[in-house]
Amino acid sequence: MVSVQAVAQHHRKEISGVVIDTAGTPLSGVNVRLTTILDTVLAVTDGNGAYRFTDIIGPEFRLTFSMIGYKILDKSYPFNFPGPVVQLLPTVLPPQQTLLKEIVINRVQPIVIKEDTVQYNMDAFNVRQNSLLEEALKLLPNVQVRRDGTVIAHGKQISRVQVDSKNFFGGEVLTATRNLPAEFIQSIQVIDYYGDMANSTGIKDSEPEKILNIVLKEDKKRILFGQVTGGGGTVDRYIGSLGINNFNDGQEFSVLGSLNNTNTSLFSYGAPTGAGARERGNSDLTGMIDPEDGVNTTNSVGVSYSDDVSDKVSIYGKYTFTNRKNRTLGNSETTSVLEGYSIVNQEDKEINTDNINHLMAWDIEAQLNDRNYLKISPNISYSEVGSQHASNNIYRRGHEQILTDRNYLADENVSTPNFDMDVLYSRAFRKPGRKFVVNMQGKYAQRDKLEDISDVSRNISMVTGEPVTGGVDVYDLTQEVKSDNQNRVGRLKASYVEPIDNSSILEISYEYNYTAIDSRRSVWDLDKERFVDSLGIDYSYFFESNRVGLVYQMEQSKRFRYTLGFAVQPLLLQGQTMDIDTTTQHRNVNLIPSAGFRFRINDESEWSIEYLGTNNQPNFSQIQPIRDVTNSQNIIIGNAELKAEFVNRITTRFRQTKLGKNRFFEAQLALNQVQNKIVTNRRNPSNTVQETSFRNTSGYFDARGYYMYSTSMINDNFQLNLNGTTDYVNNVSYINDEKNFGRNFIYSQAVQMRFMLEDMIETELNTSYTFNRTRYSLRQIDGINANSFLVGFAGKGYLSDNWAFGFDLSHRLNSGYSAFVNANPTLLNAYIEYTFLNNNMALLRLQGFDLFNQNTGVTREVSGTDILDMRNNRLTRYFMLSLNIRLQKYPSKKSG
Numbered sequence: 014m015v016s017v018q019a020v021a022q023h024h025r026k027e028i029s030g031v032v033i034d035t036a037g038t039p040l041s042g043v044n045v046r047l048t049t050i051l052d053t054v055l056a057v058t059d060g061n062g063a064y065r066f067t068d069i070i071g072p073e074f075r076l077t078f079s080m081i082g083y084k085i086l087d088k089s090y091p092f093n094f095p096g097p098v099v100q101l102l103p104t105v106l107p108p109q110q111t112l113l114k115e116i117v118i119n120r121v122q123p124i125v126i127k128e129d130t131v132q133y134n135m136d137a138f139n140v141r142q143n144s145l146l147e148e149a150l151k152l153l154p155n156v157q158v159r160r161d162g163t164v165i166a167h168g169k170q171i172s173r174v175q176v177d178s179k180n181f182f183g184g185e186v187l188t189a190t191r192n193l194p195a196e197f198i199q200s201i202q203v204i205d206y207y208g209d210m211a212n213s214t215g216i217k218d219s220e221p222e223k224i225l226n227i228v229l230k231e232d233k234k235r236i237l238f239g240q241v242t243g244g245g246g247t248v249d250r251y252i253g254s255l256g257i258n259n260f261n262d263g264q265e266f267s268v269l270g271s272l273n274n275t276n277t278s279l280f281s282y283g284a285p286t287g288a289g290a291r292e293r294g295n296s297d298l299t300g301m302i303d304p305e306d307g308v309n310t311t312n313s314v315g316v317s318y319s320d321d322v323s324d325k326v327s328i329y330g331k332y333t334f335t336n337r338k339n340r341t342l343g344n345s346e347t348t349s350v351l352e353g354y355s356i357v358n359q360e361d362k363e364i365n366t367d368n369i370n371h372l373m374a375w376d377i378e379a380q381l382n383d384r385n386y387l388k389i390s391p392n393i394s395y396s397e398v399g400s401q402h403a404s405n406n407i408y409r410r411g412h413e414q415i416l417t418d419r420n421y422l423a424d425e426n427v428s429t430p431n432f433d434m435d436v437l438y439s440r441a442f443r444k445p446g447r448k449f450v451v452n453m454q455g456k457y458a459q460r461d462k463l464e465d466i467s468d469v470s471r472n473i474s475m476v477t478g479e480p481v482t483g484g485v486d487v488y489d490l491t492q493e494v495k496s497d498n499q500n501r502v503g504r505l506k507a508s509y510v511e512p513i514d515n516s517s518i519l520e521i522s523y524e525y526n527y528t529a530i531d532s533r534r535s536v537w538d539l540d541k542e543r544f545v546d547s548l549g550i551d552y553s554y555f556f557e558s559n560r561v562g563l564v565y566q567m568e569q570s571k572r573f574r575y576t577l578g579f580a581v582q583p584l585l586l587q588g589q590t591m592d593i594d595t596t597t598q599h600r601n602v603n604l605i606p607s608a609g610f611r612f613r614i615n616d617e618s619e620w621s622i623e624y625l626g627t628n629n630q631p632n633f634s635q636i637q638p639i640r641d642v643t644n645s646q647n648i649i650i651g652n653a654e655l656k657a658e659f660v661n662r663i664t665t666r667f668r669q670t671k672l673g674k675n676r677f678f679e680a681q682l683a684l685n686q687v688q689n690k691i692v693t694n695r696r697n698p699s700n701t702v703q704e705t706s707f708r709n710t711s712g713y714f715d716a717r718g719y720y721m722y723s724t725s726m727i728n729d730n731f732q733l734n735l736n737g738t739t740d741y742v743n744n745v746s747y748i749n750d751e752k753n754f755g756r757n758f759i760y761s762q763a764v765q766m767r768f769m770l771e772d773m774i775e776t777e778l779n780t781s782y783t784f785n786r787t788r789y790s791l792r793q794i795d796g797i798n799a800n801s802f803l804v805g806f807a808g809k810g811y812l813s814d815n816w817a818f819g820f821d822l823s824h825r826l827n828s829g830y831s832a833f834v835n836a837n838p839t840l841l842n843a844y845i846e847y848t849f850l851n852n853n854m855a856l857l858r859l860q861g862f863d864l865f866n867q868n869t870g871v872t873r874e875v876s877g878t879d880i881l882d883m884r885n886n887r888l889t890r891y892f893m894l895s896l897n898i899r900l901q902k903y904p905s906k907k908s909g
Contacts, residue, residue, distance in 0.1 A: 029065040030101035032058050032078060039063075040106055046077040078106055097127075097571065124154070124677070126617075126670050129205040129221070131155075131167070139729070139769070140195045143853060143899065146227065149195035154677040154723035154734075156203070157765075162187045166203045167668075167679055167721070169223040176227045177234075182267060182317040183331040183374045189227065192240075192256055192269070194901075197233040202226040209388060213439040213450045214510050216520045216564050216576070217609070220625065235261050237902045244895025246860075250275055252895060263321050265329075270314040276888045277311065306870050306885035307341030307364075330375030337368045343885035346831040349695065349703060350789070350878040351748055354410065356701050358646070362404040370396040384442070390435040398427045406470075408646055408701035417701040419470035419646060431458045433502075446512030456502040464494040465539075468645050472700045488645045492545070493537040498633075501529040517567035524560040529553070530633055550590075550639045556630045556657070557585040564607070571613065578607035584628065588653045590638060597638075597653040603628065622665040629658040631691055635707045650706040658709075659688040675725035682718040694747035695878065708747065712754065715742040734765040746878055754790035757875050759783070776808040785829075787875050797880060799829035799873055815853070818845045827871055831882040838867035856897045866890040 032043045039062025047054045049071020056064045078086040083106045090101075123137035138152045151158050157165045164171040164186055173184025182188040205221035206212075239257035254271040271277065313336070319329030340363075347358040372394045379387045401424050408417035433456035440449045470488045506524040513519055536548035562580030582603040589596045603626070611621040634641075637651040666681040690713035696704045719738040726733065737760070744755040763781035768774075785799040805823035812818065821842040844860040868889050874881045 026069045026097055026099055027065070027067050028069055028074070028099045028101065029063065030104060031062040032064070032104045032106055033062055034083075035105060035107055040080065040083075043078055043080045043083075043106065046079075047074055048077075049074045076104075078104060080106065083108055123675050124670050126619075126668075128611075129207075129217075131203045131670075133201045133203075135195070135198050135200060142196065143848075144195040145191055146193040146195055146198065147190040149198065149201070150190065152732075153201065154675060154725075154732075155679060155721050157734075157736075158190070162190060164190065164225070166223055166225070171203075171225050172222045174225045174227065176265070177229055177263070178226060179265070179319050179327075179329050180376065181227070181265070182269075182315065183333075183372075184224075185331075186225075188269065188315070188317075189225070192258065192267075193227065194238065197229055197236070198227055199230045200228045202228065209437045210450060210452045210506060210508070213386070213437065214448060214508050214520060215518060216508070216510070216566060229260070233260070234263070238900060240897060240899045242895060242897045244893050246891050246893030248891040250891045250893055252277065252893070263319075263327075265317065265319045267317040268315070269317075272312045274308070274310040275893075276309045306343065306887060307339045308886070308888055310338045312336045325381065326377070326379045328375065328377050330373070332373045333371075335368070335370045337366075337370075339366045339368075340364075341885055343883060345881060345883040347882075348831075348880045350880070351695065351697055356697065356703060357409045359407045359409075360404050362402070364400065364402050366398060366400040368396065368398045370394065384440055386437075386439040388435075388437040392431075392433050394429075394431045396427075396429045398425070398429075400425045400427075406646070410697075410701045416473045417470055417646060418473065419468070421644075422467040424465045425462065427460065427462045429458065429460045431456070433457070444512070446510070446518060448510040449508070450510070451505070451507045454502075454504040456500070458498075458500040460496070460498040460500075462494075462496040462498075464496075464643075465492075466494060466643065467491045470645055489540075490642075490645070491539040492548075493539055494548075494643070495535050495537075497533045499531045501527075503527050513565075516569050517565065520562075520564040520566070522560075522562050522564070524558075524562075526556075526558045526560075528556040528630065530555075532633065532637060534639075547640065548642060550637060552637050552639075553589045554633060554636060555585070555587045557587075558628065559583050560605075562605070562607075573610070573612040575611075576607070576609040580605040580607070582628070584657055586630070586636075586655075586657060588636060588638070590653075595638075599654070599656055601656065603659055617671060618667070618669040620665070620667045622663070625662045625664075627660045627662070629660060629687075629691075631655040631657065631707075635691060646702055648702065648704045650704060652707045655691060655707060656689045656709050658690055661686045661688070675723075675729060677723045678721070680718070680720040682716065684714070684716050686714045690745060692745045692747065693876075694750060696749055710745050710747075710752070712745045712752075713743060715740065717741075730769050732765075732767040732769075734767075735763070737762040744876075748791065748878060751791070753878060755787055755875070755878060756789075757785075757787045759785050772811055774808065774810050777806070779803070779805040779807075779823075785873060785875070787880070789878065797829065797875075800827070802826045815848050816845070817848075819843065825871075830871065830873060836867075836869045836871050836884055838869055839865050840868055841865055850898075854899050854901075856899075857895075858897070859892070859894050861890075861892050862888070863890045 028047070032040045032045070034040055039058075039060070041058050041060045041062060043058040043062070043064075045056045045058065045064045047056070047066050047069065049069065051071040054066050054069075056066060058064045073090060075087060075089045078088075086104065086106055088104070123134060125132040125134065133153050135149060138149070140149050140152060147158055147162065150156050150164060155167050159165065171186055174181050174186050174189035175184070176189070176193070181193075202225065204224050204226055206224045207217040207219055207221045211217045211219065237257075237259045239255070241256075242252060242254045244252045252271075252273040252275055254269075254273070254277075256267070256269045258267040259265070313334065315331060315333035317329075317331040319327070321327045342363050344359070344361045347360075349356045349358070372392075374392045375390065377389045381387060402421070403423075404419075404421045406417075406419040406421065408419065410416075433454070436453045438451050442448065468488065468490050504524070504526050506522060508520055508522040511519050511521075530553070532550060532552050532554070534548075534550045536545040537543070538545050560580050560582040562578055564576060564578035566574065566576045568574040582605055584599075584601045584603065586599045587597070605626040607624055607626060609621070609623040611619065613619045634649065635651060636653055636655050638653040639651055641649040641651075643649075662683065662685050664681065664683045666679070668679045670677050688711065689709040690711065691707055692710050692713070694706045694708055696706075698704060717738070717740045719736065721734070721736040723732070723734045725731065739761075740757070740759040742755075742757040744757060746753050746755060761781065761783040763779070766778045768776050781803045783801045785797075785801075787797045803823065803825045805821070807819070807821040809817060809819040822840070824837070824839045826837050841864040842860070842862050843864065844858055846856055846858040848856050866889050868887045870883075870885045870887050872883050874883075
């Protein structure tokens with residue numbers, strides 16, 4: 014918590030309005046008195062009845078209107094208006110002699126935009142009674158909720174959720190969207206959050222994350238609520254969940270628990286697949302089908318707590334435990350395009366995993382005094398994963414008609430303890446705007462892995478059916494692999510901010526980063542009972558960077574802001590192989606300019622453009638100097654001489670909101686050019702075996718854009734949403750040391766139409782089309798095209814106050830995919846529900862999932878000259894009867 018004075022330094026407001034009489038005529042000469050705990054200001058209305066106050070810093074304010082012959086009027090306003098400029102609705106001053114009580118009719122503005130925040134005022138949206146936050150989000154322009162609960166706002170995924178500016182359950186998105194009742198919410202804010210460092214300094218020089226901040230209604234800040242769900246169905250499906258939440262004037266305590274085998278995501282109690290959710294049923298196409306591959310059995314429990322320990326210190330955090338078991342059956346086809354021919358790998362697989370995870374995450378904030386602020390965020394996690402992987406592979410090499418038959422079995426056990434700490438300290442000086450901020454981060458992760466692998470393959474002539482070389486068993490290895498990795502990551506950034514004048518600041522910063530990895534691996538040949546020295550490793554890797562920079566930022570009249578910066582960054586990459594005492598080292602100095610410009614065209618439109626330069630270091634699997642033959646048909650060779658990538662990124666965005674018309678438009682284009690891009694070099698030394706190594710190269714760039722348009726029609730009952738994305742990637746790879754450009758073009762267009770008649774019917778029609786094309790610069794490599802079309806229709810009808818039914822139908826049509834995995838599923842879900850007891854607190858639902866029994870997952874990935882088509886099993890047809898009971902209680906008022 015910050016003090017009132019500290020808040021005021023960041024939230025000075027301008028307040029204005031007009032005073033009229035009951036006939037609507039402006040009144041001049043009205044005395045207007047504004048009072049807060051920090052301000053007392055007097056103004057007199059002009060000839061147009063207007064008044065204006067500037068530099069108001071109090072947390073809430075009261076206005077008193079007085080004029081001879083008119084009634085004295087008092088109005089109080091809370092400190093929750095967005096933006097620095099507040100335009101109040103006209104104030105009607107009635108005559109003194111009237112005995113009639115005035116009636117003021119206010120129209121709530123649906124959307125309010127300020128610099129980095131889009132605020133949706135929920136009183137302007139028709140949210141059904143007993144809906145959850147997830148259902149409210151689906152009504153908002155330019156906000157989408159995918160069938161797995163992922164929230165996409167303004168083209169980016171929401172990374173975390175806050176309630177009254179505090180992380181709710183550690184920021185868990187699903188936990189908030191599928192537990193918080195919509196009726197508690199005053200407004201929903203979509204925020205571009207640049208991080209705690211930028212929030213303290215005011216310098217925004219990095220890519221922001223999207224977060225949601227839920228502002229509760231004043232009368233909902235002290236309430237005890239929760240829900241319990243239980244259900245059983247065919248094919249031994251079951252669900253059970255319990256959630257209890259207590260809000261008490263800033264103190265929050267929540268306990269959530271669940272067990273199910275319906276692919277319900279972590280803490281998503283009341284999800285569509287959770288059987289018993291109070292959602293409208295027409296969510297997002299196959300809203301009741303979880304798109305996760307495989308079938309999960311999940312047991313989880315979590316506790317969240319937040320409180321203001323004192324006037325200066327607040328804490329909030331969570332602990333969660335999850336045990337998830339997954340069984341995935343699938344097949345895939347990978348085409349590796351080489352010079353004049355291809356190697357095709359067709360695979361049938363079964364993977365079983367058992368994952369146990371503990372996580373504890375906390376935040377401690379302390380406003381030590383008016384000038385000093387401290388935030389400490391420790392996180393501890395521990396996981397254990399056991400898995401069994403079995404696959405049968407058929408490799409075909411085109412022009413030589415060679416086939417490789419491979420059977421692969423592996424048992425893995427992995428344990429991973431992790432710890433990280435984030436500390437932020439900020440000091441404000443006597444001169445307004447002068448600050449010193451330091452941020453320190455430290456992470457430690459250890460990964461211990463034990464594998465038992467059986468890998469048997471043979472090469473056969475596709476013409477004769479006989480072994481090609483080396484007899485039937487060309488490759489036969491049964492091995493035990495033990496790996497031990499320790500990762501240490503550190504970061505320190507110190508920033509000094511000096512105001513130049515009232516509209517500009519200068520930042521001087523220093524940043525230090527390091528990554529240290531120690532990796533040990535030993536391979537034991539179980540058949541020959543000996544260590545395989547050539548496959549072992551004892552390697553240390555170290556990455557270090559120092560960055561010194563200057564940033565100048567100017568903001569004038571709230572209309573435009575520009576930022577100019579320059580930094581110098583020396584880099585060091587160093588690797589050392591302990592067993593053979595070999596050291597590799599690379600040094601480099603990057604000169605990094607930065608620039609940004611934001612122009613607010615008017616109250617409804619803004620345009621921005623930014624440039625950023627960043628480094629990407631090689632990952633450990635690319636840089637470790639060994640031959641990894643875990644897959645005997647695809648050998649990975651690390652390169653200890655790799656350099657760090659440097660990314661030049663330019664982003665421009667235009668956004669427009671038509672206030673009062675519920676219309677929103679946004680478009681963005683991002684260009685990336687990468688120097689020293691780390692790419693693959695693919696070789697085919699013999700038969701169907703491939704060797705993949707890594708190298709740095711030039712020539713990579715990509716362009717990615719999207720647009721979104723949303724508008725309401727027919728008295729806001731009809732909502733139209735359009736969104737499209739276009740990606741062009743000029744990828745680079747090597748085939749037998751020959752450079753190849755893979756030009757990948759992806760275009761997607763989606764249309765969503767919603768129609769609602771209150772308490773009668775809700776319908777939604779969705780369509781989307783995706784085109785994926787890849788062309789290669791090497792003439793002997795053919796290009797590929799793939800198309801995917803999806804159409805869905807869903808609806809919910811209300812038969813009475815207590816009875817309702819819903820359905821969800823979709824069909825996907827794919828073309829251009831491998832026949833080995835091709836699938837065009839039609840999915841149908843339906844349910845009927847009955848609500849009863851006081852305030853409809855109980856809901857009984859009978860649901861049918863995937864009635865045509867066709868739910869499968871088909872995806873395509875293109876990487877370099879590899880084309881991977883996959884089809885995996887998903888949750889299929891079952892029926893379930895469930896009961897959901899919602900509880901809600903207001904605590905008794907405090908005495909006195």
